[in-house]
Amino acid sequence: RKEVEQDPGPFNVPEGATVAFNCTYSNSASQSFFWYRQDCRKEPKLLMSVYSSGNEDGRFTAQLNRASQYISLLIRDSKLSDSATYLCVVPVGGSQGNLIFGKGTKLSVKP
Amino acid sequence: GAGVSQSPSNKVTEKGKDVELRCDPISGHTALYWYRQSLGQGLEFLIYFQGNSAPDKSGLPSDRFSAERTGGSVSTLTIQRTQQEDSAVYLCASSYGQGAHGYTFGSGTRLTVV
Numbered sequence: 001r002k003e004v005e006q007d008p009g010p011f012n013v014p015e016g017a018t019v020a021f022n023c024t025y026s027n028s029a030s031q032s033f034f035w036y037r038q039d040c041r042k043e044p045k046l047l048m049s050v051y052s053s054g055n056e057d058g059r060f061t062a063q064l065n066r067a068s069q070y071i072s073l074l075i076r077d078s079k080l081s082d083s084a085t086y087l088c089v090v091p092v093g094g095s096q097g098n099l100i101f102g103k104g105t106k107l108s109v110k111p
Numbered sequence: 112g113a114g115v116s117q118s119p120s121n122k123v124t125e126k127g128k129d130v131e132l133r134c135d136p137i138s139g140h141t142a143l144y145w146y147r148q149s150l151g152q153g154l155e156f157l158i159y160f161q162g163n164s165a166p167d168k169s170g171l172p173s174d175r176f177s178a179e180r181t182g183g184s185v186s187t188l189t190i191q192r193t194q195q196e197d198s199a200v201y202l203c204a205s206s207y208g209q210g211a212h213g214y215t216f217g218s219g220t221r222l223t224v225v
Binding site: 032034036042043044045046049087089091098099100101102103104 | 146152154209210211212215217218219
């Protein structure tokens, strides 16, 4: 298994839809995780952290399934402005500065 | 500063020339990271610094690439004898400690080798 794997998409959804992305990781010792958002031709920006109990921020919910080694991001009531690439980020410790970035899942929200 | 600052924002250079890319991290951030991203691709790790030391340089693509960090602050990524395949966006990020709260990225340097 690759260190971090994501479905590249694209996910094409209408406004108002609920969409979910999963990300699998290989390092079972990983502790804290993140979702980043990257807009076209922009730098990645931290969307939310994902801790053991999961967390919710408005329309966004992130969850961790440690037994199956995956994290998920749920977006409710999608907005046009949610269109972006969502990067799953997993800590590995040691090399590469401790965080491994997935290649991202592209979301396109249509009117 | 308030954010991670990178310069230049855009750089066009001729094949074979050397370039220097600069990153000024958030004040107080001990860790600094360099990535590059080719068009439509994911982030490619290059190197990271903890203070002025680089524990892992394995991501540097070739010996034409080098980086240094001085005073635990500003970092410079140098690419010698640039090739067309070096064209990409070079992103710098910084964090407190080991990045337990994530990284903050700069807006990148778009390098085009012609």
